[in-house]
Amino acid sequence: xxxxxxxxxxxxxxxxxxxxxxxxxxxxxxxxxxxxxxxxxxxxxxxxxxxxxxxxxxxxxxxxxxxxxxxxxxxxxxxxxxxxxxxxxxxxxxxxxxxxxxxxxxxxxxxxxxxxxxxxxxxxxxxxxxxxxxxxxxxxxxxxxxxxxxxxxxx
Amino acid sequence: xxxxxxxxxxxxxxxxxxxxxxxxxxxxxxxxxxxxxxxxxxxxxxxxxxxxxxxxxxxxxxxxxxxxxxxxxxxxxxxxxxxxxxxxxxxxxxxxxxxxxxxxxxxxxxxxxxxxxxxxxxxxxxxxxxxxxxxxxxxxxxxxxxxxxxxxxxxxxxxxxxxxxxxxxxxxxxxxxxxxxxxxxxxxxxxxxxxxxxxxxxxxxxxxxxxxxxxxxxxxxxxxxxxxxxxxxxxxxxxxxxxxxxxxxxxxxxxxxxxxxxxxxxxxxxxxxxxxxxxxxxxxxxxxxxxxxxxxxxxxxxxxxxxxxxxxxxxxxxxxxxxxxxxxxxxxxxxxxxxxxxxxxxxxxxxxxxxxxxxxxxxxxxxxxxxxxxxxxxxxxxxxxxxxxxxxxxxxxxxxxxxxxxxxxxxxxxxxxxxxxxxxxxxxxxxxxxxxxxxxxxxxxxxxxxxxxxxxxxxxxxxxxxxxxxxxxxxxxxxxxxxxxxxxxxxxxxxxxxxxxxxxxxxxxxxxxxxxxxxxxxxxxxxxxxxxxxxxxxxxxxxxxxxxxxxxxxxxxxxxxxxxxxxxxxxxxxxxxxxxxxxxxxxxxxxxxxxxxxxxxxxxxxxxxxxxxxxxxxxxxxxxxxxxxxxxxxxxxxxxxxxxxxxxxxxxxxxxxxxxxxxxxxxxxxxxxxxxxxxxxxxxxxxxxxxxxxxxxxxxxxxxxxxxxxxxxxxxxxxxxxxxxxxxxxxxxxxxxxxxxxxxxxxxxxxxxxx
Ligand code: FES
Ligand code: FES
Numbered sequence: 001x002x003x004x005x006x007x008x009x010x011x012x013x014x015x016x017x018x019x020x021x022x023x024x025x026x027x028x029x030x031x032x033x034x035x036x037x038x039x040x041x042x043x044x045x046x047x048x049x050x051x052x053x054x055x056x057x058x059x060x061x062x063x064x065x066x067x068x069x070x071x072x073x074x075x076x077x078x079x080x081x082x083x084x085x086x087x088x089x090x091x092x093x094x095x096x097x098x099x100x101x102x103x104x105x106x107x108x109x110x111x112x113x114x115x116x117x118x119x120x121x122x123x124x125x126x127x128x129x130x131x132x133x134x135x136x137x138x139x140x141x142x143x144x145x146x147x148x149x150x151x152x153x154x155x
Numbered sequence: 156x157x158x159x160x161x162x163x164x165x166x167x168x169x170x171x172x173x174x175x176x177x178x179x180x181x182x183x184x185x186x187x188x189x190x191x192x193x194x195x196x197x198x199x200x201x202x203x204x205x206x207x208x209x210x211x212x213x214x215x216x217x218x219x220x221x222x223x224x225x226x227x228x229x230x231x232x233x234x235x236x237x238x239x240x241x242x243x244x245x246x247x248x249x250x251x252x253x254x255x256x257x258x259x260x261x262x263x264x265x266x267x268x269x270x271x272x273x274x275x276x277x278x279x280x281x282x283x284x285x286x287x288x289x290x291x292x293x294x295x296x297x298x299x300x301x302x303x304x305x306x307x308x309x310x311x312x313x314x315x316x317x318x319x320x321x322x323x324x325x326x327x328x329x330x331x332x333x334x335x336x337x338x339x340x341x342x343x344x345x346x347x348x349x350x351x352x353x354x355x356x357x358x359x360x361x362x363x364x365x366x367x368x369x370x371x372x373x374x375x376x377x378x379x380x381x382x383x384x385x386x387x388x389x390x391x392x393x394x395x396x397x398x399x400x401x402x403x404x405x406x407x408x409x410x411x412x413x414x415x416x417x418x419x420x421x422x423x424x425x426x427x428x429x430x431x432x433x434x435x436x437x438x439x440x441x442x443x444x445x446x447x448x449x450x451x452x453x454x455x456x457x458x459x460x461x462x463x464x465x466x467x468x469x470x471x472x473x474x475x476x477x478x479x480x481x482x483x484x485x486x487x488x489x490x491x492x493x494x495x496x497x498x499x500x501x502x503x504x505x506x507x508x509x510x511x512x513x514x515x516x517x518x519x520x521x522x523x524x525x526x527x528x529x530x531x532x533x534x535x536x537x538x539x540x541x542x543x544x545x546x547x548x549x550x551x552x553x554x555x556x557x558x559x560x561x562x563x564x565x566x567x568x569x570x571x572x573x574x575x576x577x578x579x580x581x582x583x584x585x586x587x588x589x590x591x592x593x594x595x596x597x598x599x600x601x602x603x604x605x606x607x608x609x610x611x612x613x614x615x616x617x618x619x620x621x622x623x624x625x626x627x628x629x630x631x632x633x634x635x636x637x638x639x640x641x642x643x644x645x646x647x648x649x650x651x652x653x654x655x656x657x658x659x660x661x662x663x664x665x666x667x668x669x670x671x672x673x674x675x676x677x678x679x680x681x682x683x684x685x686x687x688x689x690x691x692x693x694x695x696x697x698x699x700x701x702x703x704x705x706x707x708x709x710x711x712x713x714x715x716x717x718x719x720x721x722x723x724x725x726x727x728x729x730x731x732x733x734x735x736x737x738x739x740x741x742x743x744x745x746x747x748x749x750x751x752x753x754x755x756x757x758x759x760x761x762x763x764x765x766x767x768x769x770x771x772x773x774x775x776x777x778x779x780x781x782x783x784x785x786x787x788x789x790x791x792x793x794x795x796x797x798x799x800x801x802x803x804x805x806x807x808x809x810x811x812x813x814x815x816x817x818x819x820x821x822x823x824x825x826x827x828x829x830x831x832x833x834x835x836x837x838x839x840x841x842x843x844x845x846x847x848x849x850x851x852x853x854x855x856x857x858x859x860x861x862x863x864x865x866x867x868x869x870x871x872x873x874x875x876x877x878x879x880x881x882x883x884x885x886x887x888x889x890x891x892x893x894x895x896x897x898x899x900x901x902x903x904x905x906x907x908x909x910x
Binding site: 018020021028029032034035036037038039040041042044045047074075076079087088091092093094095097098099100101102103104107123125126127129130131132133134135136137138139140141142143 | 181183184186187188190191192193194195196197199200202279281355356357358359360406407408409410411437439440599601602607663664665666797798800801803804805806807808809830831832836837838839840842844845
């Protein structure tokens, strides 16, 4: 089938999409946007977090067809975003990145949190990131990174 | 007693003070910027024009004879380019780290659930998977051997391999046990413990891209821990000289031991060579649970004897490690469990027997802290029992028996660098305890066991505090020729000195690339250092395991920089256009094998960490919330303090997982929970705040005095958490991971009522 979707502000169209393909597969393998990661394909790890019509979702749980006609924003699409920039800086600075496989998903999830709650407390950060698994860091430095980014963004 | 001062490592000769981001600073990761933008290319992100996708058909049985294999239906599918089986393996048909005992593709007998039987290449991953499922494989199902305790009997049946089921039995005898005497003590405690099968659960799945080359060889881009050992195994199985198989490290999404063995490497290369097209293979999460080795489950029986005044007199232990269907690194795991089996304590008389066995369970091999993790759960549980028996505080009892520099290991090896076990325990036990958080209306749900599931408002919740301390060997042991190779190139471009560092060491997330930049900066006195991609075009760096890369590849890079400084005493003033390059193969001091009593200087270095865990337990539901973890670890020299903290937090989290939630559930040889829905790893809600205290007591033998960091925190957090849950509940808790039913007293409750 053919799927048309707006990705990071650009109208994209892909052909020969098999009905079972997820939005994640289409982004990664058909659109050359591998920033969203696949670590479970079951909605358990958050590595594939993207915005769909402004709401953060697991791209692995969205069928490609379901995304047709809608607006998708991936980690690549946050390149010029100030809030995401503060997060990226803070993640590197705080040592919140090790293997980094969880990082793109965390950047999107934390971006979504800070858009909604500019000054979250620790419990709110934990709740918001509970769907993003990280196997390397033990999360402490991720918390720290989000705190730092929040401080800077709010100023 | 005053705390030992944190002694700085000896300064490197010629060290310039001008550089920023040198050794000892929390320099930024060179790959950090790419990782936060999503641009970093992991092995699963690789892509080539015209590329095909590989898929694997696996055995559904833990033990079966393959009686028929019809690939016809798969070959007939449009979009399928190759279907290969055992008969198509071009070279050696088996591979393995220590012994080549694992078939590339099922050789007639499937020995575990998930054993690869056939591989497919197709133009879409789903087509490849469907084609694999259309292959008709017929089996005669055989009785599996699943009880490792049975497998230690040399006569046990069925034999998983013709050599018998015992992979290695190692006996360590010290003191009177070495001379065959028996030893008695005033107070004895015995205990039996069990450790479940843990999975490394790295987030980036097994994956890579194999590209056929013009010379008839193959280029493989892959996530691994040791490029050269992969290359040698791949080349042998392809029937090619090693130089025609070139490996480059793809971006690695975590490893923790699971990438030490091969997974898709040979398969992807076979498919690429057969089709003449690039082939990408990426395991799904489910396949990943079948596609790599796990942590050895263990059964441990301990007997500790002590004097009334609280000094250990002897330890007797029997440890059985289930290696599953193939050898992998089982012999090394046995060595660690046996030689480190009494923990970081002075024990005059020791008798440890450790077996690693073959069964038809999933193959087990390397995972962070291997051997030491299993033993620590046993000996630390025993230390708590003995302390209780003696009426001593568990920390005080440990301190009385703590080993120190100059102690003699059960192997007879003298510990010749700092071993601040008592100090680590003092530090974690003197951290102020966390307050009990209460909101205006009582507890904050989010802080309670069960969390926002709203299972308690504090009623039935009891707090407990527990301690654990562990020991790990760093680097490869038992006489292994353990080395790393570094090529450092210095040149001046447009008036600016720049260096590039080329090694084959696998960066798997731990931050080695940062460290190598820092070392080159410090040694050469220049700021601009680039790390070249790791590949097999330079000599071996050894494995990214055993907490060894900072030590060995760090040592190699330092040595290469020193060699450059010998030629160019002031590297910063090298004239424009000149190039100086040095390649150095660097070794740590040699070790020796163990004799028949397990005696010998088998290890290079020991590393220690201690944990204090504070937990809240809902004693009515058996749910646990870890409230805080405090860690103290001696790292010799904090080469990059933020990275050290990251290793400690990450290791502590994996230990928490083993204590409370992580188990590959195997029944009758079958894995029952191959997904992140059913195999749970800690989330940010499960991990408590941590307090990390770093000691830097230099090891004079090691580069910069450093001590391997990665594994110790994964060893001691588990027993500390279990001890805290015991302290809260009084439950015996002899098996990990702890389940709610272990905490609750369900005696008298029928099976039906429990569920
Ligand atoms: S890959 Fe989508 S949640 Fe894991
Ligand atoms: S940094 Fe490796 S999974 Fe988070």
